Amino acid sequence: MIPRNLRHLRLFLAVADLKSLTLASQKCRVTQPAVSQAIGKMETAAGGTLFERTKQGFFLTSRGEVLAGRVARAFAILDPALSDISQRLCLTMTFAQLQALIAVRETENYTLAARRLGVAQPTVHRAVSQIEREAKSGLFKRTSFGIVATRACQALTQAARLAICELDQADSELAERDGRDIGRIVIGALPLSRSALLPEVLVRFRKLRPNLSISVLDGPYDELLAGLRRGEIDFLLGALRDPAPIGDIRQRRLFDDSLVLLCGRDHPLAKKRGVAPRDLASYPWIVPRTGTPTRLQFDALYDNLEQSAPIGIIESGSILLMREMLNLSDHLGCISRLQAEAELSKGLLVELDFIMDQPNRPIGMTTRHNWIPTAAQQQLLDILQAVEPCRDKL
Numbered sequence: 001m002i003p004r005n006l007r008h009l010r011l012f013l014a015v016a017d018l019k020s021l022t023l024a025s026q027k028c029r030v031t032q033p034a035v036s037q038a039i040g041k042m043e044t045a046a047g048g049t050l051f052e053r054t055k056q057g058f059f060l061t062s063r064g065e066v067l068a069g070r071v072a073r074a075f076a077i078l079d080p081a082l083s084d085i086s087q088r089l090c091l092t093m094t095f096a097q098l099q100a101l102i103a104v105r106e107t108e109n110y111t112l113a114a115r116r117l118g119v120a121q122p123t124v125h126r127a128v129s130q131i132e133r134e135a136k137s138g139l140f141k142r143t144s145f146g147i148v149a150t151r152a153c154q155a156l157t158q159a160a161r162l163a164i165c166e167l168d169q170a171d172s173e174l175a176e177r178d179g180r181d182i183g184r185i186v187i188g189a190l191p192l193s194r195s196a197l198l199p200e201v202l203v204r205f206r207k208l209r210p211n212l213s214i215s216v217l218d219g220p221y222d223e224l225l226a227g228l229r230r231g232e233i234d235f236l237l238g239a240l241r242d243p244a245p246i247g248d249i250r251q252r253r254l255f256d257d258s259l260v261l262l263c264g265r266d267h268p269l270a271k272k273r274g275v276a277p278r279d280l281a282s283y284p285w286i287v288p289r290t291g292t293p294t295r296l297q298f299d300a301l302y303d304n305l306e307q308s309a310p311i312g313i314i315e316s317g318s319i320l321l322m323r324e325m326l327n328l329s330d331h332l333g334c335i336s337r338l339q340a341e342a343e344l345s346k347g348l349l350v351e352l353d354f355i356m357d358q359p360n361r362p363i364g365m366t367t368r369h370n371w372i373p374t375a376a377q378q379q380l381l382d383i384l385q386a387v388e389p390c391r392d393k394l
Helices: 005-016 021-028 030-044 062-085 095-107 110-117 121-135 151-177 191-197 198-208 221-230 292-304 319-328 340-346 377-388 390-391
Strands: 053-054 057-060 140-143 146-149 182-189 213-217 235-239 249-257 258-265 283-285 332-336 361-368
Touching: 005 021, 005 030, 005 057, 005 062, 021 030, 030 062, 030 258, 057 062, 062 121, 062 151, 062 340, 095 110, 095 121, 095 146, 110 121, 151 221, 151 377, 182 221, 182 377, 191 198, 191 235, 191 283, 191 332, 191 340, 198 213, 198 332, 198 377, 213 249, 221 235, 221 361, 258 319, 258 340, 283 292, 283 319, 292 332, 292 361, 319 332
Parallel strands: 182 213, 182 235, 283 332
Antiparallel strands: 053 057, 140 146, 235 361, 249 361, 258 332
């Protein structure tokens, strides 16, 4: 791993820009031996030379270009947030201070933050106090619920998370050059993708990258979106939102999906031809939670039928729960057709013979707007696009 020494990383970028140890030392106001020592340590950690030393100056190697690109992106994210608080923080902020700031912001408690970082509580308090002295203002407000970050602190911790993510990406890309896989790919998986898309994609990817760790996180869309924006998740996979909920993300459609109305095998409507709107009104429902694309379409269905929305709805996006409840009761279910594909093909559930007048839903991936994937991440994205045609026919 590249050492998380912000000062050394700035020296590295200065040498890459000025192509001279002397000029870099003058710009950063440190001695030339200090610059040389910092570059040497980084080259050892990077697994190879970062500069070609010539009479004309220092020029980045291909390995150095990989690192310089990621480090430049990290500071392009971090420095504006630091400058908004204090220009001096661009010179004085350390990685340990950033970690302390993030931990306190997330836990809203110095003791919990220290426990997360594995250090003493006074160490965390001192790190935050040093930042506040440079900023000449407080970054946290004490409330009855804990220590709450100011708006400026929230912006800084968000930038710090994304900057750290870029450095992690640099580690992965440098390891890739040496034929190694390090780090992990984190996928935020919405219900449809977990059952109908990811299994095939991950099996294909595992054949190409047997040693790379993969984490698949599930949860409500809002929680996964927050993790994506913090840099904790690489991309989301599932139903796209229209319009996009915020401007710093990018949505890419892969294919379309439709809704299906379901019942158990012994339900009174299971064998009925031409199910009418009035037939639906007398049964309880299991549908995804309020705010999801499927629920919005379900609510629109009842609006189009000019009927009152059913009461006593059970909210769940789990096809497993829905399958069991539909076969144990007279409940009806509404869910993604792709998500129910396995249950329908095996005869575990029955599709109602009801004409759905609802538009298809776009399914795809959501990323941060300026995200640049590593080679391994791009490989996984390519596989996602490769399986698209076999989904379009459904």
